[in-house]
Amino acid sequence: MNDLFTSSALPALIDLTRLPSLAPASVPDGDLDGWAEGAPSGTAAAQAQAQADRLLDGLNAEQKAAVLHRGGPLLIVAGAGSGKTRVLTRRIAYLLATGQARSSEILAITFTNKAAAEMRERVEALVGPRAKAMWVSTFHSACVRILRREAAHLNLKSTFSIYDTQDSQRLLQLCANELALDTKRFTPKKLAHRISNLKNELIDYETYSSQVSETNPVEAVTARVYALYQQRLAQAHALDFDDLIMQTVNLLQAFPDVAEHYRRRFRHILVDEYQDTNHAQYVLVRELTGVAADARRAGGLEPGELTVVGDADQSIYAFRGATIRNITEFETDYPNAATIFLNQNYRSTFNILRAANGVVSLIKGRKGKPLRTDNEDGPKVVGYVADNEHDEAQFIADEIDRLAKEYGIRPRDVAVFYRTNAQSRALEEVLVRVGLPYVVVGGTRFYERREIRDAVAYLRAAANLDDTVSVQRVFNVPKRGLGDRALAAAQAYAAGHGISFGAALAQVEDMPGLTARAVRAIGQYAHLLATLSEMAADGAGPAQILDFAMAESGYLAELQDSTDPQDASRVENLAELHAVASEFEQSTPDGTLADFLERVSLVADSDQLPPQAGTAEEAAAEAAAAAAAAEAGQVTLMTLHTAKGLEFPVVFVTGFEDGTFPHQRSFASEQELEEERRLAYVGLTRARQRLYLSRAEVRTTWGAPQYLPPSRFLENLPPEVMEWRREKGSSGALRPESWAGPVRTSYPGGGRRSTYHGPAAGREGGSGAQFGSATPRPAKDIPHLEVGDMITHDVYGLGTVVATEGEGLNAVARIQFREEGVKRILLRFAPVTKL
DNA sequence: CCAATTGTCCTTTTT
DNA sequence: GGACAATTGG
Numbered sequence: 001m002n003d004l005f006t007s008s009a010l011p012a013l014i015d016l017t018r019l020p021s022l023a024p025a026s027v028p029d030g031d032l033d034g035w036a037e038g039a040p041s042g043t044a045a046a047q048a049q050a051q052a053d054r055l056l057d058g059l060n061a062e063q064k065a066a067v068l069h070r071g072g073p074l075l076i077v078a079g080a081g082s083g084k085t086r087v088l089t090r091r092i093a094y095l096l097a098t099g100q101a102r103s104s105e106i107l108a109i110t111f112t113n114k115a116a117a118e119m120r121e122r123v124e125a126l127v128g129p130r131a132k133a134m135w136v137s138t139f140h141s142a143c144v145r146i147l148r149r150e151a152a153h154l155n156l157k158s159t160f161s162i163y164d165t166q167d168s169q170r171l172l173q174l175c176a177n178e179l180a181l182d183t184k185r186f187t188p189k190k191l192a193h194r195i196s197n198l199k200n201e202l203i204d205y206e207t208y209s210s211q212v213s214e215t216n217p218v219e220a221v222t223a224r225v226y227a228l229y230q231q232r233l234a235q236a237h238a239l240d241f242d243d244l245i246m247q248t249v250n251l252l253q254a255f256p257d258v259a260e261h262y263r264r265r266f267r268h269i270l271v272d273e274y275q276d277t278n279h280a281q282y283v284l285v286r287e288l289t290g291v292a293a294d295a296r297r298a299g300g301l302e303p304g305e306l307t308v309v310g311d312a313d314q315s316i317y318a319f320r321g322a323t324i325r326n327i328t329e330f331e332t333d334y335p336n337a338a339t340i341f342l343n344q345n346y347r348s349t350f351n352i353l354r355a356a357n358g359v360v361s362l363i364k365g366r367k368g369k370p371l372r373t374d375n376e377d378g379p380k381v382v383g384y385v386a387d388n389e390h391d392e393a394q395f396i397a398d399e400i401d402r403l404a405k406e407y408g409i410r411p412r413d414v415a416v417f418y419r420t421n422a423q424s425r426a427l428e429e430v431l432v433r434v435g436l437p438y439v440v441v442g443g444t445r446f447y448e449r450r451e452i453r454d455a456v457a458y459l460r461a462a463a464n465l466d467d468t469v470s471v472q473r474v475f476n477v478p479k480r481g482l483g484d485r486a487l488a489a490a491q492a493y494a495a496g497h498g499i500s501f502g503a504a505l506a507q508v509e510d511m512p513g514l515t516a517r518a519v520r521a522i523g524q525y526a527h528l529l530a531t532l533s534e535m536a537a538d539g540a541g542p543a544q545i546l547d548f549a550m551a552e553s554g555y556l557a558e559l560q561d562s563t564d565p566q567d568a569s570r571v572e573n574l575a576e577l578h579a580v581a582s583e584f585e586q587s588t589p590d591g592t593l594a595d596f597l598e599r600v601s602l603v604a605d606s607d608q609l610p611p612q613a614g615t616a617e618e619a620a621a622e623a624a625a626a627a628a629a630a631e632a633g634q635v636t637l638m639t640l641h642t643a644k645g646l647e648f649p650v651v652f653v654t655g656f657e658d659g660t661f662p663h664q665r666s667f668a669s670e671q672e673l674e675e676e677r678r679l680a681y682v683g684l685t686r687a688r689q690r691l692y693l694s695r696a697e698v699r700t701t702w703g704a705p706q707y708l709p710p711s712r713f714l715e716n717l718p719p720e721v722m723e724w725r726r727e728k729g730s731s732g733a734l735r736p737e738s739w740a741g742p743v744r745t746s747y748p749g750g751g752r753r754s755t756y757h758g759p760a761a762g763r764e765g766g767s768g769a770q771f772g773s774a775t776p777r778p779a780k781d782i783p784h785l786e787v788g789d790m791i792t793h794d795v796y797g798l799g800t801v802v803a804t805e806g807e808g809l810n811a812v813a814r815i816q817f818r819e820e821g822v823k824r825i826l827l828r829f830a831p832v833t834k835l
Numbered sequence: 836c837c838a839a840t841t842g843t844c845c846t847t848t849t850t
Numbered sequence: 851g852g853a854c855a856a857t858t859g860g
Contacts, residue, residue, distance in 0.1 A: 112850075140850055165849080241850060276850095320849065420847055425851095442849085483837045515836080602850070641848045663847050679848080702845070702851060 052097040055090050055126065059083075066340045067091045070100070073289075073306040073334040075274075075327070079371045080356070080685035081347025081647070084309050088272060089119055091307065092134070093126040095268060101305075106134035107266040107288070111273040113138055113603045115645060119272075135266070139281050140241065140602050143248040146262065147239070148594070153255055154247060159594040161238040161460050161467040162601040166448070168192050168240045170469050175228045179221075186221055194222050195229065199242035200278040200321030202249060205230050235500055236468045245280040252287040263290040267305060273645070274310030274330075278321035286333070306334065313360050316641060316679045318671065345371040345685075347647055349378025351721040352691045356684040358716045363674050380723035383714070384694040387729040388705070389423070392696045393430035395725075396652050399692065400436060400635065403650060411437055412633020415648040417640045417683050419661040422701070423654065424637050431635065441638040447600060451559070451570040452577055456600055458549040459542060462532035463593045465502035471529065472501060478558040480521040489513045490522065502529060528552055542596040543581035550574060640683045651687035653680070656695040657708035680713045693717075697729040 056064050063083060066076050067090045078084035092108060095101040110116040120136040135142060144162065151158040163171065169188040176183050176191065198208055205226040212219035233240065239247060252259040266288055271277065277285070289306045310327045318324075331337050345353055350373055357370045382399075386392035396416060403409040416427060424440050431438045446452060454477050457470040465471065475490075476482040493511045494504035504511075505526035508519055528549070535545050550556040556574065559567045584596050636648070640661075655661045662676035684691060693714070698705050 138850065244850090317849075319847080422846065422851095479838085481837075485836060518836095639848065665847055675848090 049098070052094055055094050055097060059087070059090070060344060062340055062342050062344070063087050063090075066342065067094050069307075069338060069340065073330075073337040074308070075330045075337055075339045076307065076309040076342060077327070077339060078309055078311055078342040079345060080311065080314060080682070081345040082342035082371070083346055084311075084342060085115075085119070085272070085645075087342065088270060088307075088309055089122045089126070092119075092123050092131075092270065096123070096127045096130045096134075101268045102133070103131050104133035105265065105267040106136075106270070107142065107268070108134065108136040108270045109139055109142065109272065109285075110136065111138065111276060111645065113141065115272065116141070138602070139277075139284070140244050141598075143244040143284075144598050144602065146248055147244065147251070148598075150251055150255075150258055153251060153258060156239075157237045157464065157466075159237070159463045159592075161236065161464050161470065162244070162598060163233070163238050163240040163469065164601060165192065165241070166453075167238075167469050170473070171232055171236075171238075172225065172229055174468075175225050175232060179224060179228065181221065181225070186225070191222065191225050191229075195226050196240075196242050197321060198226065199240075199246045200280050202246055202280050202283060204246075204250075232468070235466060237464050237466050238469070242280070245278075245284060249280060249284050249287060252284070259287060259290075262288055268307075269305070270307040270309075272309050273314075274308035275312050275315040275324055275327045276310075276317040276322040277326050279323060279326075280321075282323075282326045282333075313363075313366070313678055314644065314682050316644065316675060316682060318675050341369070343369050343371055345373040345375070347688055348373065348685060348691075349375050349689060351377050351380055352684060352687050354721045355381045355691065355693075355717050356681050358718050358721075359684060359713050360677060360681040362716060363677060364670075379690055381717070381721050382690070382692045383717075383722050383724040383727075384692065385710075385724075385726050385729050386694055386696045388698045389426035389696045389700065390430065391729070392654055392694050393427045395694060396427065396654070396692070397430050397434045397436055399652075400650075401434070403690070409650060410632045411635045412631065413649040414652070415636040415638070415643065415646070415650070415686065416652040416654060417638060417643050417686070418654045419640060419663055419679075421639055423660075427637055427654070431637075436635055437632070438635040438637055441636060442642045446573070446576070449570075449573055451573055454555065455546060455550060455574055455577055456597070458532065458553065458555075459545060459593060459600075460597060461502065461529055462536040462545050462549070463597060465529060465533055466500040468501045471505070474553075474555075475525065478554045480525060481517060482521050482525075486514060486518040486522065489518075506530065536593045539592070541581070541585040541591075542593050543578055543585055545593060546578055546581055640679050643686050644682055647686050647688055649688045650690045650692075651683070652692040652694065653683045654694050654696075655699070656693055656711035656714055657699065658711050659706070659708045660695075660699060661711055662713070677713065 056067060059067065063086075066074070066087045069091075076084065076087065078087070088108070092106060095106070096103055108116070108119060110119060116136045116138060120131070120134070123131045123134070123136075135145075137145075147154070147156065147160070148158045151160065161167075169192050172188040172191045172195075173183070176186060176188060198205075203211075205223065208226060209223045212223045214220050233243070252262065269285060269289055271285060285306065285308075308327070308330065312324050312327055315322060315324050315327075326333075331339060348356070353371055353373050353375075360366070361370070384392070384395050386395055400409075400411065400414055403414075404411075418424060418427070421442065428438065428440065447456070454474055457473040460467050460470040461474070472487070475487060489511055490501060490504055490508075492513075493507070494501045497504065497507075505522055508514070508522040508526060511519070511522075514522070531552070532545060532549055535548065556571070559571050559574075581596060584591060584599070588595065640653070661680070662673055666672035666676045684693075695710055695714070696708070698707055700706070
């Protein structure tokens with residue numbers, strides 16, 4: 001390890017005299033926790049160094065090198081399960097313990113707030129109060145803090161609202177209406193996506209407008225909407241998710257003194273999950289390190305220390321602008337950078353790893369080396385082919401039961417992953433039925449529930465009356481007898497007077513075109529908002545304001561008086577929000593309403609995630625794990641995306657069907673398919689001991705049951721690591737014929753179709769059942785198609801017939817699909833219906 | 836003029 | 851099987 005340390009570190013460019021002393025800044029007082037900032041002294045220094053060196057215990061040579069690296073940017077290419085979080089944590093602790101960095105000089109960026117909280121906890125457990133002033137957060141949270149502090153520079157209220165995707169789309173809908181767009185063609189969703197991409201590339205609307213070709217209608221419209229959207233955001237004193245990054249970059253670039261302040265402040269920047277950063281985030285990091293700014297270096301500011309950690313194989317966020325180039329070109333971007341590879345996997349059994357490597361090995365131009373491990377083979381990876389999603393869920397439930405009985409595995413050790421959130425329903429149904437405790441992470445998140453968003457809209461309005469999206473959201477919630485008419489009148493008035501919607505409401509007396517009833521209703525609403533604003537301005541806490549708003553508006557009463565049983569749980573959710581707000585007031589006494597709202601906007605409720613045990617050294621995490629060990633806990637259900645960075649002893653990855661995973665929408669491009677492949681890799685590598693892969697032959701997606709072929713990813717699993725419990729569903733033989741009468745999986749009135757454990761299942765299991773052997777499909781069932789007919793295909797969706805050939809059993813059609821282009825399809829087998 | 840009701844699209848993945 | 855928009859009845 002010393003070899004690695006001395007050879008890779010200390011590149012020529014680094015001025016040794018400027019490196020901080022290795023000696024710790026303080027005397028260790030028995031244990032690490034006792035350290036306080038102070039002056040170094042002789043023997044104490046040696047002792048402290050010994051303490052610091054203990055941070056290297058249990059690390060392999062590469063990991064040590066990564067912890068010890070000094071001088072110049074460092075790229076750690078860390079394969080799945082190679083202990084990257086551990087290395088990053090130790091590296092920060094080491095910087096602090098040796099006095100190379102003060103905690104106030106550290107900015108560590110993680111992917112989620114949960115990861116940030118855990119990392120902070122672990123570092124604190126290692127070096128105690130020395131870690132106090134460091135920033136550990138996501139890009140977004142860090143940017144909000146900077147923007148709030150520097151709001152004046154940007155002409156922004158420091159209580160600006162933060163718009164999530166839903167809010168942005170609402171505002172875009174308003175903009176689209178205003179511009180009288182064809183919202184069928186330009187949906188808010190698509191517009192949001194386009195604008196988000198532009199922002200990720202740091203292209204502001206002025207630049208974009210000047211670049212677009214007027215003859216391209218999509219670009220021209222996007223430019224107009226983008227401009228209006230930004231104007232509306234500014235009027236609302238709101239920033240969307242992408243603005244948080246882009247505006248921070250703008251700030252740093254436009255105000256050199258501000259930039260310099262933060263560069264001096266954050267001498268050590270560490271970025272986790274670097275493969276998932278987008279261009280804007282890349283530039284932000286570059287601005288903060290000042291490495292690219294030669295001119296500033298001439299001004300006496302040395303470049304900051306930058307450490308990034310990532311794994312190109314786990315890049316799964318390209319859809320949101322992440323670019324692998326940030327990791328593959330790191331050495332070009334930072335010429336004196338060093339790279340350290342961590343390829344040893346400590347997490348998974350060899351069988352699991354071989355399966356994972358198989359899935360990802362096909363990717364073109366893949367640079368990484370396959371992971372290696374000294375771990376034992378472990379049990380084989382279990383495959384299962386279910387008849388349908390309920391059968392799949394039943395298999396999982398039965399298997400969890402069996403594992404509990406035979407190996408004492410607890411629910412908390414088990415995770416079930418799926419590609420899309422919608423897939424969780426079938427799983428939940430079965431888990432409820434068999435009585436297995438479970439928790440769904442993500443999905444319809446707490447903060448996305450309607451009542452929560454309504455309540456938060458009141459709070460936002462209180463903090464920022466100009467927040468038009470929020471003020472309009474609860475304009476008639478609870479019902480105040482205000483409809484489109486009243487809304488339009490107020491909107492017109494606001495536009496005519498150049499004031500915000502919220503401000504306009506106060507002048508309801510002057511508003512033309514309203515009935516007396518509407519005037520009264522708006523007046524009451526305006527009064528309520530004014531009162532809430534005053535409370536917020538007087539420093540009332542979020543819980544107090546929430547209480548008042550819910551009571552005074554009649555929102556709570558409306559829910560309580562309702563007979564809809566759903567509304568009862570809404571009341572409970574509001575109580576939960578109130579509890580969160582109260583807890584916030586207690587834990588952060590000087591936290592403002594804006595602070596609370598920031599947390600609500602940026603913190604996905606990842607608190608539900610089980611604490612990750614794994615690394616042994618972190619006292620706090622260890623204690624928590626030990627305390628929880630007695631509990632059986634809950635099975636964790638989540639999407640594959642959410643699973644990134646986690647690990648579980650037992651993992652089920654479901655839905656291995658072409659169309660589900662890889663998702664149908666990714667068929668269009670090679671890049672997207674590769675991203676799906678990496679997603680599979682991420683899923684498989686979450687497992688420590690046991691891995692299960694399943695698919696359903698028939699899956700019911702919104703209404704209609706669909707036959708789906710096996711996922712192409714399954715073909716790349718090395719057969720020797722697989723144990724197929726069931727290779728065909730009992731509907732398998734039916735497949736080619738099944739089209740005439742698709743399996744009925746809808747069950748009216750909640751009556752559940754029993755899963756197939758009958759003789760059919762037994763007969764098919766494992767034996768080479770002949771594919772459609774018995775009766776060739778009767779000719780009458782083959783749809784007769786002519787050019788121009790519209791059809792739907794179970795896998796490819798809507799299509800138009802562009803050519804036909806052959807007759808009867810051999811009839812073939814060329815069909816133009818929306819996503820897929822033209823396909824040649826043998827009608828005898830294809831799941832096609834004529835429309 | 837508003838509110839409940841019927842139709843329509845739909846679904847990736849998320850900070 | 852759900853969110854949300856246009857539609858119709860009150």
